[in-house]
Amino acid sequence: DTGVSQNPRHKITKRGQNVTFRCDPISEHNRLYWYRQTLGQGPEFLTYFQNEAQLEKSRLLSDRFSAERPKGSFSTLEIQRTEQGDSAMYLCASSLEVPDTQYFGPGTRLTVL
């Protein structure tokens, strides 16, 4: 049973560029979550999917952020026109509906120069 995988593990980009991250959940997990973690802080919730439906979005998810899960399997998180404040670790997690225990991937560390 492979865990949650995320690609890339590291991304360095220049301010104003667009970036896209991918998350592959544990197989058969129908729920998928995105979190953001800045240095010295705990993860903060961004958004959540059940199958392909995006059911909840945080106020942290500005208009520059978009997430998709088109076939209910992998998900992508895109950030348009990146800003230095977007520099963070982006974590993906997945779970079954029952029990609703979230298992996290290794994260993608984004650095915006």
Add this chain to the structure above:
Amino acid sequence: AQSVTQPDIHITVSEGASLELRCNYSYGATPYLFWYVQSPGQGLQLLLKYFSGDTLVQGIKGFEAEFKRSQSSFNLRKPSVHWSDAAEYFCAVGASRDTGRRALTFGSGTRLQVQP
């Protein structure tokens, strides 16, 4: 709104000593509670969880936690710490099944250092 407080930002213990990491939560209903551990540059690994039932829960790596409703606490304990336990520990609260929210709310973490 739910919230989690981890009062200790940084704790140092000697190898072989006992450990207790504190976690207090604020939540209007019966919460789901979790402890995760994070090594530098890595994702979060689940240590243990409380959904219902026995208030003393056992986890991996010899950790346990006790849910105390009257104190709104879910403290993490280990009787004898190993050098490999040095990491950041996060407490999290999730909504119980009777609400629609699925997001976890995390504390700001406690960094554990282990002295030889």
